[in-house]
Amino acid sequence: MNDQYNLDDAVRDANQASIAAFIAAAVSGLLIVAAMASSADGPLGQFADPVNLIDVALVVACGVGLRFYSRTAAITLVIYYILAKIIMMLEEGRPSGLLFTFIWLYFYWKGIRGSFAYHRLRKEADSNYRSTPVWFYYFVIPVGGIILSLVVLGLSLFGLGLIAESGALVNSAVITGDQLSESDLQLLLDEGIIRPDETVLYFYSAGITSISDDGNLLTDKRVVSYERIEGVLEVYAAKYEDVAEVIIVEEGNFIDDTIVEINTTDDDVFLLLLSPLEEGDQTFINELRSRVPSKPDQVEQQKIRENEA
Structure with a gap:
């Protein structure tokens, strides 16, 4: 100055x-x-x-x-x-x-x-x-x-x-399949979580920097959940025609994810964890339910509930 x-x-x-x-x-x-x-x-x-x-x-x-x-x-x-x-x-x-x-x-x-x-x-x-x-x-x-x-x-x-x-951090909300990065999509293929002939519709992982340890997704053929336990990858999946019931166990909030139970016709049970951000959990669940064929006994039970109401 x-x-x-x-x-x-x-x-x-x-x-x-x-x-x-x-x-x-x-x-x-x-x-x-x-x-x-x-x-x-x-x-x-x-x-x-x-x-x-x-x-x-x-x-x-x-x-x-x-x-x-x-x-x-x-x-x-x-x-x-x-x-x-x-x-x-x-x-x-x-x-x-x-x-x-x-x-x-x-x-x-x-x-x-x-x-x-x-x-x-x-x-x-x-x-x-x-x-x-x-x-x-x-x-x-x-x-x-x-x-x-x-x-x-x-x-x-x-x-x-x-x-x-x-791509440095995992998205904290449910995303559409086309929002998955090429590297994440390749990881799902390499790990055998999805098949080459499948298209991912919706996806969510609670991971922070990688989706490798857990994830929940819908493809055009199946509903899939996976998690890595003590280094071993466990994959749970069911074709839509094999899903017997979709039950919301616990509604999510700004801290906890929504928990959804999948019951299959083979009496298998597995859980989905979905982020409620931007109502992504509801979008995921609605898409899942729209792809599950109605079972005759479920239709009958629905009519009974409607008559009782």
Whole structure:
């Protein structure tokens, strides 16, 4: 910083960074509201989540902080902006909007320069100057901490979602067969869990980094469950025409999976574990039941239940 940089310059830089933050928040807010109102898909679809409003709140809070020459707000704004841009580029698979990114970073960086210089120059002019008012400790820091924690949590979950989509993590919901990666599909074939002439319709595994230890699936011919016990793979399966009854033993929740019991005409029993996320368990069960042929005795029992009702 050169000797000509004075208090007016510091004020100007901090104010410009604040205005840039407010403009960014306004544009983002308008995009989010427009996307939510129109249920937009495609490029605008990523803005349709109301959780994005937390990001807007953080940027606004930083903009307000810069009006008071807050160094914490200035640093937070730069770090958040860089992280958000990195995640966005990872999602798109390529760099985009680099010109605007550097323009906004330029103004946000001026906020850091201006806020630090402001307090230094005030302290040099007045040794009794207090850079941070008491109310800042009791209000701005706690509120800012809460907002920042929510944003970091959101970015972390979003990052995990990107990792899951890349195949590094197993999807935590029931997925369709065409969402299985080629490597996972090959693993199912190599382990003999599915046959070469079968097509996977739905799949779910409780694994974290691999589906090799357990899984539940529907193919166009069978319902299958498998698990690895002490290193030995156990596969349980039944053709749809051999399924006697499908029983929901326990409904799942945000912690536990739904447990489904499969009874066969040969008096065999095995269990399926299905994630209730996005009602994937119900989709799986409905598809399974639609493929199980109705047995005459089951039809008769159903008529009896209807008459009793």
